[in-house]
Amino acid sequence: MFEDLTTKLEGIFKKLRGRGKLTESNIKDALKEVRRALLEADVNYKVVKDFIDQVQEKSIGQEVLRSITPGQQIIKVVHEELIGLLGKIRVEVNFSQKPPTIFMLVGLQGSGKTTACGKLARYYRKKGRFPLLVAADVYRPAAVDQLKILGKSLDLPVFSSNKNPVKICEDSIDQAKKDGRDLVIIDTAGRLHIDEPLMQELLDIKKDISPQEIILVADAMTGQDAVNIAKTFEERIGLDGVFLTKMDGDARGGAALSIRAVTGRPIKFVGTGEKLDALEMFYPDRMASRILGMGDVVSLVEKAEETISLEEAEKLERKLRKEAFTFEDFYNQLQQIKKMGPLDSILGMIPGMGGNVMKGLRIDDGAMVRVEAMINSMTKEERLKPHIIDGSRRKRIAKGSGTSVQDVNKLLKQFFMMQKMIKNLGKMDFRKFGKGLFSFR
Ligand SMILES: Nc1nc2c(ncn2[C@@H]2O[C@H](COP(=O)(O)OP(=O)(O)O)[C@@H](O)[C@H]2O)c(=O)[nH]1
Numbered sequence: 001m002f003e004d005l006t007t008k009l010e011g012i013f014k015k016l017r018g019r020g021k022l023t024e025s026n027i028k029d030a031l032k033e034v035r036r037a038l039l040e041a042d043v044n045y046k047v048v049k050d051f052i053d054q055v056q057e058k059s060i061g062q063e064v065l066r067s068i069t070p071g072q073q074i075i076k077v078v079h080e081e082l083i084g085l086l087g088k089i090r091v092e093v094n095f096s097q098k099p100p101t102i103f104m105l106v107g108l109q110g111s112g113k114t115t116a117c118g119k120l121a122r123y124y125r126k127k128g129r130f131p132l133l134v135a136a137d138v139y140r141p142a143a144v145d146q147l148k149i150l151g152k153s154l155d156l157p158v159f160s161s162n163k164n165p166v167k168i169c170e171d172s173i174d175q176a177k178k179d180g181r182d183l184v185i186i187d188t189a190g191r192l193h194i195d196e197p198l199m200q201e202l203l204d205i206k207k208d209i210s211p212q213e214i215i216l217v218a219d220a221m222t223g224q225d226a227v228n229i230a231k232t233f234e235e236r237i238g239l240d241g242v243f244l245t246k247m248d249g250d251a252r253g254g255a256a257l258s259i260r261a262v263t264g265r266p267i268k269f270v271g272t273g274e275k276l277d278a279l280e281m282f283y284p285d286r287m288a289s290r291i292l293g294m295g296d297v298v299s300l301v302e303k304a305e306e307t308i309s310l311e312e313a314e315k316l317e318r319k320l321r322k323e324a325f326t327f328e329d330f331y332n333q334l335q336q337i338k339k340m341g342p343l344d345s346i347l348g349m350i351p352g353m354g355g356n357v358m359k360g361l362r363i364d365d366g367a368m369v370r371v372e373a374m375i376n377s378m379t380k381e382e383r384l385k386p387h388i389i390d391g392s393r394r395k396r397i398a399k400g401s402g403t404s405v406q407d408v409n410k411l412l413k414q415f416f417m418m419q420k421m422i423k424n425l426g427k428m429d430f431r432k433f434g435k436g437l438f439s440f441r
């Protein structure tokens with residue numbers, strides 16, 4: 001299923017995955033290739049166009065999570081869009097509150113309708129239902145026999161009679177009620193092509209028995225034809241779901257990708273072989289992962305998204321590293337220190353900062369008052385950009401604060417020491433300490 005498409009997509013994304021940075025033209029080139037791969041897989045061109053537009057819009061200018069590469073992130077976008085294209089979430093079949101539930105299978109001759117009836121009967125019996133198969137394809141005697149053989153192999157009853165299809169269906173429901181069968185699966189007639197009498201017959205049956213599920217059985221190998229057939233059936237009869245058969249072949253399976261987008265009706269089942277156990281429930285996300293052949297990348301990106309809070313922590317860290325420690329901060333620290341005790345004991349609490357490192361920084365209360373006075377004598381600009389404090393500014397500050405130039409020199413020396421330390425602090429891996437550390441600043 002989708003082997004060709006998957007191989008192609010894998011090749012395209014492999015090229016992207018290696019890159020640390022993606023430019024707009026990288027993305028565009030890659031998407032051009034994705035576009036071609038989808039078209040070659042027989043996905044409807046309009047569907048492809050919308051799809052690529054969406055992916056492009058979402059990929060370009062998107063902020064790339066740090067722990068993954070841009071290429072991986074694009075794969076995630078493609079994956080998400082693919083899921084959307086396939087219908088987002090699985091749509092379950094409807095069961096009637098009042099038994100029996102009726103499934104009416106419709107579709108062209110050879111699409112795999114009779115086989116699909118057998119598959120569904122087998123599947124739902126395993127789920128605890130009691131199916132009754134109904135042979136309403138009266139135009140080909142062989143069709144009735146085929147269903148009977150299927151029923152026999154499953155050890156399930158098959159209802160048939162020589163009345164008209166509407167009456168057969170009606171009677172089969174009475175029979176089901178009588179026999180305590182809670183799931184009636186009707187194999188309707190097919191034609192080689194859609195024609196008016198067929199549509200009318202199906203509409204008559206629908207009107208008469210109001211099935212819970214009208215399921216179109218569509219042959220995925222027929223490519224775009226399957227899409228067009230689905231569209232017509234949806235418009236004429238109305239569909240509750242689609243059963244895509246022969247998805248085990250790879251030829252033109254891409255058509256399957258278009259059915260949901262073109263008809264708006266959900267794919268519910270996938271047939272992957274002639275045997276009755278070759279049935280899969282259709283899940284958009286699982287199918288998308290399978291098509292991309294890279295569930296690993298998708299889950300990697302999901303993980304990265306989960307840890308988005310970590311990313312935020314990293315942002316804070318970067319900001320911290322960039323941020324210059326200013327006299328404003330210094331002043332604030334001093335106020336804190338006044339409340340909390342000696343500077344060295346505070347810094348000592350930070351891993352790697354204890355011991356002798358801080359010795360020269362002890363400031364006594366008298367010194368503290370002078371430091372405050374000096375900082376108060378600084379202009380705002382000087383406080384924020386201490387490196388501009390040259391000789392004449394130092395003189396002015398000393399004069400204004402009633403201290404000496406030596407005092408100002410000493411303060412600046414201490415300040416620059418502290419600034420360097422704070423910078424080193426920023427280089428540490430803050431994530432190790434958790435968020436508590438940020439509140440320190
Ligand atoms: N490979 C493959 N063949 C299938 C699948 N479903 C049905 N077939 C085959 O398709 C042919 C037509 O199937 P049938 O159920 O008779 O189609 P109907 O005319 O619509 O009732 C048969 O040979 C089936 O074995 C499938 O999922 N995969």
Ligand SMILES: [Mg+2]
Nearest residue numbers: 113114137143
């Ligand atoms: Mg048949």
